[in-house]
Amino acid sequence: MNSKIKDIINNIESVDYSVIEKTQYILDNLTKPKDSLGDLEEICKKVAAITHNPFPKVSKKFIFVLAGDHGIAEENVSAYPQEVTSQMVLNFINAKAAINVFAKHIGGILFIVDVGVKGDFSNISSDVFINKKINYGTNNFLKNPAMSKEEAEKAILCGIEIIEEVLSNYYKEENETFLIAIGDMGIANTTVASAITALITGVEVEKVVGRGTGVDEVRFKNKINAVKKVLQKYDFDLNDVIDIISKIGGYEIAAMVGIILACARYKLPVILDGFIVTSAALLASCLSCKVREYLFAGHISKEPGHKVQLEFLGLKPILDLNMGLGEATGACLAMSIIELSCKIIHEMATFETAGVSKSL
């Protein structure tokens, strides 16, 4: 494996559970009944553990939408034509897609990353666009492996670079943290994520394949067949994630794996969106069992395989709004709640400072 990727993985530490007691003490002295903020208190403690800081503070919120195309699209598995990936990248850059509205609403900093879109954006000059293009879409995995192993490593490195660039380009105080949300764009990527999910969780294909953007019965069957065939066609070794990615794809999913690994390496909370992003989390958790301690499930999407993934990773989703759009929309909304969970310990009075009586 590439030495940089190996280095990142080897330097992932376990989160610091020892700070949780201090954070709990702080929470219990705020002017509210004990545990009355429920999941927000659990979230705050998790951020504390991830950042090794009992008094965590969020200074910036980043959202990365990773885009890539998939050769399997030619098997008629999606309700939308492949050019929609490119069209949506332009829509993101023009600030007119759902995630643009969501990101603005929560005060997040949004970036669109081309990792493997079948379209040329080399002329695009935009503050929100990051060009990390490796190729113009993957191969149809039913004919050939989605990409080479070199490309798979390169795509993971892209994700690592994205986080390292954020950390070098944006200043943060020692006691502050950034939150990182990840989202996806790529026609046919639910087929790819289904294959990854069935492979890693061992759950049967029919239980992880869903309707994606709303496919009809014919395309739904095509999806199931494509996933079954790819799992039969190749030999897979769960200890060789690079090989899995090279066979199934995709470029953007590999980059998400890199982002997740780098967040864990640099002690940043990372907020997963839906089915695609969580398939990347499955891959990343095969590379290091400590990864899952850094993950938040932003929401549970209506894609049935997402529940399978979250149960496998042991993650409780923050939101359940029956969404299934991708683009980081679910992660983005949850990120605002995670930020709030940290604000309460900085902005609320304690029983003592407010002169409020404690419980009897």
Next chain:
Amino acid sequence: MNSKIKDIINNIESVDYSVIEKTQYILDNLTKPKDSLGDLEEICKKVAAITHNPFPKVSKKFIFVLAGDHGIAEENVSAYPQEVTSQMVLNFINAKAAINVFAKHIGGILFIVDVGVKGDFSNISSDVFINKKINYGTNNFLKNPAMSKEEAEKAILCGIEIIEEVLSNYYKEENETFLIAIGDMGIANTTVASAITALITGVEVEKVVGRGTGVDEVRFKNKINAVKKVLQKYDFDLNDVIDIISKIGGYEIAAMVGIILACARYKLPVILDGFIVTSAALLASCLSCKVREYLFAGHISKEPGHKVQLEFLGLKPILDLNMGLGEATGACLAMSIIELSCKIIHEMATFETAGVSKSL
């Protein structure tokens, strides 16, 4: 019944379901797969129906925390002493309580209303404080009715005034709406809300009484006994809500009834918080069956009776974060999601304007 209250109730119209088709058409042309924003699309359509506007827009978000004390507190039913109600009112005014942090986080305009707190705030001069005091706490309903019928009507009128004052003090364009979130503060108010809930839903007392701010076994039994006794002590007529309020209380719950009625009368979406506020919604829905069309359940709290209430009203909670603080904290977070649901139809591109291909 007081003629003003009667007038408000008689002027509550049904929401305009006919606009939903137009809103659906708008939603379906945005650059996203059909229905992919799930509950957000349902929420947007509900705001459209409430405001009779297929293209709803939220201009301001108001949060009212209504405070009152309850004579039943002397029966040892709460984990906190009664003076905490007054202390928390000061904490709200000093902007140091949970709801202050939440309201600031979502950009909401917060007001604290004293309707019946056992404490004197007549010297308080603060932009966020509204003095509508009717009395210094209710009577212990096991000894005497909580208040007179005149006071019950006066408290409902307070709530109506609050909404009428907002509508006269804050400008909004014809095509804009305000969102109204309601929260509570009052030691022992879960006992009062439990009695209201058992009475109106007919569900047995043990299933609606919960741990509130975290009572021990002794106080939990005291709560159950208090609720059972009050339901036996008086004769109740579900057609006489004023009488129910006068017997059980409380001042702040009556004011919430007024706010809810006025929101329905003036076509404003109203976002319920937890168990206390939803008990007011039960009362309001006895006064007009159309009221429930204007209600959003901000979240489902960990108080077990809240689920009973929401099922009775047929409301699906927006959030489920295991919270149980009150103060409008759950309603406040949900209000931000409701606002976002309306932003999408104004800020997203359509397939046509963005040049994105539609589904095959």
